[in-house]
Amino acid sequence: MSFSYQLQATDGAARAGTLSTAHGDVPTPTFMAVGTAGTVKAMTADAVRATGAKIVLGNTYHLMLRPTAERVARLGGLHKLMDWPGPILTDSGGFQVMSLAKLRKMDEAGVTFRSHIDGSKHHLSPERSTEIQYLLDATITMVLDECTPHPATHEEAAKSMQLTTRWARRSRAAFTPRQGYGQFGIVQGSTYADLRRDSAAALTDLDFEGYAIGGLAVGEGQAMMFAMLEITGPLLPAQKPRYLMGVGTPDDLLGSIARGVDMFDCVMPTRAGRTARAFTSAGIFNLRNARFIDDDTPLDPHCGCLACSRHSRAYLHHLFRCEEMLGPILLTQHNLTYYQSLMQGARAAILEQNYLQYCANVRAGWNSVIPREGGGSTTS
């Protein structure tokens, strides 16, 4: 089984395809549930499967600290550990080192930091990040990159992107090719079209199995993010998957698919589920709101998940009011199901050459504009 992406249909720039891996196939567009420390928070693996998820994401930063990559390898790899025989993508660890770790020191070699948990000292280099992901048995390995902060001057962004490019080369050299496994490069370049072009060109020379678009959804706004996708998409090989990292709201996903993105990950549906926020076909609800106290209707009548098919909004409200764990459990399952159904609907529409109409229908269902975290418009 070789690692491959089969493009099955396009509708404008939107793509429907199938990613084939050593751990199974993934129809695209796809949303990867985030399984930070070897578990999608509040979910059993069966519950994750029930949402329709085909691939999950693991965080190298968290896993290298606990239980450690070497221990995961001794225990048979991340698939076995978390009861997820399907594909797993792991990030490089770089993003969370920058956002979570203490006393970071970055240079050409890599980044030295102290754990946010116990202050222990660690080093992450392109080679070590790649080795960790090998030990975790990641189906898809990400190169170590620097997620350029926003805003950045052209000079800062160029310098950062060039470091990412050099690290991508070292990550590629450190990667152990295995049948059905792949490694993705990460396009950086901030909000500068010329840098995005340079980055894409340098990375495609390294012939990765797929390409991520990084450094977006960091405060630049949805319109700028979409503009960068429009520039970057055509620079990437059509027969390789494209992954937009850390995005986003349902509206972000629809607009990004329209611009050629195949894969997404985001903590939004899981994190929102733990804080009583529900993504539904009628928009976003906060289930702590007192207006749900006597609401005997299902959260989303168009959803077949456990929360919607067996319980009322009043019950979900009650659970959050009492701080019962079942509230986060049911709402995480709902939100992930909603995200997966959005992906399934998008894929079906692309296959039927009907994607723009699908987006219009979905958006019409939302009672109000769903605000993107950090603002931004909702134009497609």
Next chain:
Amino acid sequence: MSFSYQLQATDGAARAGTLSTAHGDVPTPTFMAVGTAGTVKAMTADAVRATGAKIVLGNTYHLMLRPTAERVARLGGLHKLMDWPGPILTDSGGFQVMSLAKLRKMDEAGVTFRSHIDGSKHHLSPERSTEIQYLLDATITMVLDECTPHPATHEEAAKSMQLTTRWARRSRAAFTPRQGYGQFGIVQGSTYADLRRDSAAALTDLDFEGYAIGGLAVGEGQAMMFAMLEITGPLLPAQKPRYLMGVGTPDDLLGSIARGVDMFDCVMPTRAGRTARAFTSAGIFNLRNARFIDDDTPLDPHCGCLACSRHSRAYLHHLFRCEEMLGPILLTQHNLTYYQSLMQGARAAILEQNYLQYCANVRAGWNSVIPREGGGSTTS
């Protein structure tokens, strides 16, 4: 469908039977998972069913405060609300008023108290407790009683038991008979054989559908608890179910079944599951213990639950170490499954007239004595 108990076999004083109710049958001995506020903590209703549970318990005190009995009734009853069409037993609320509520004032009429949540004022009388349980649609309603504190003098215990008897009469008068629904009286009398006898005699005169034994497991020790069961059991009608309230460890359950108890409830398996303590065929483990960090074996090789069939001790240890919700979720499911399998094994052994051997085999499996909360020996 009438509410009935069919005694199918006895082995010594141990009993195997079937409780038939409006909401389905319950093979006995049975353990009722505690669903405090309309949810068995950390469990979906499907997960509770997967443990083998046939009946769950709801707490009147918690439910009368949130979401309130009237609201539960408007929302279609507790069965519908929590997706549990099976039998539900509710307690009277009295025990938790005494242990949780603020500024309690008790008199002949009942008890006035302030909510531990928001300080709001409430009144619970035998009539109101019975009405609340009616509104909740409890399959089995408990009479309001006073759980006599331990230790108590003979005079204190007598006075308390007599109040419970008067309240039982008022609760019985307030109960609305419905096909397949029942109401249980509660035998009190502290550690005094004569008071237990008086209590049982007065209650059986009221002809309840079942009888609970209350005021035990409150610090008197296992030996005294067993002695009281030996005195009380023969005083109760053989064709009615017997429920030992708030008990206990696996060893308590084995010993109590040997003394004629049919039904149990306890927060122990669920609470322990949230704090990393596992009940297993080899005894009690604390999964936070560092000795599990590299332990690739199943928690309990004799258990078929999700935690044991899909994951390792090392993974469970990791989840608790990272404070991931999946730790409590998986371990609660395991502990409840262990309790249910203990009940299933006991029932099968009683039907085969082999109960003492079953107890000996189970106890031999425990590496060490499983201490009962609050001490006590482990003699059968």
